[in-house]
Amino acid sequence: MTKIKIEYDYDNCIGAAVCVAVAPDTWELDDNSKAILNNAKDLGNGQFELILDIDDPTRLTDEIEAAKGCPVTVIKVTNLDTGERLV
Numbered sequence: 001m002t003k004i005k006i007e008y009d010y011d012n013c014i015g016a017a018v019c020v021a022v023a024p025d026t027w028e029l030d031d032n033s034k035a036i037l038n039n040a041k042d043l044g045n046g047q048f049e050l051i052l053d054i055d056d057p058t059r060l061t062d063e064i065e066a067a068k069g070c071p072v073t074v075i076k077v078t079n080l081d082t083g084e085r086l087v
């Protein structure tokens with residue numbers, strides 16, 4: 001089990017949809033063609049945060065690749081077990 005934190009800056013998303021394609025359980029597009037981080041906490045000012053406990057290594061890889069694939073780097077991923085910034 002790995003605990004990660006995903007941080008997302010909605011206002012600067014350009015709707016490229018890489019995240020949605022790579023990790024569709026976590027990301028979807030809204031009516032403005034911007035990404036929504038499902039079940040995330042709204043921190044205000046367009047900032048969202050989601051804590052996930054992940055058992056499946058493939059899912060973990062998908063979350064990292066989704067963040068890495070974002071062309072405007074509005075997704076950050078941190079391993080909360082180690083404190084390591086993954087993306």
Ligand code: SF4
Binds near residue numbers: 015018069070
């Ligand atoms: S990959 Fe980045 S720019 Fe594209 S929809 Fe996801 S968050 Fe937005």
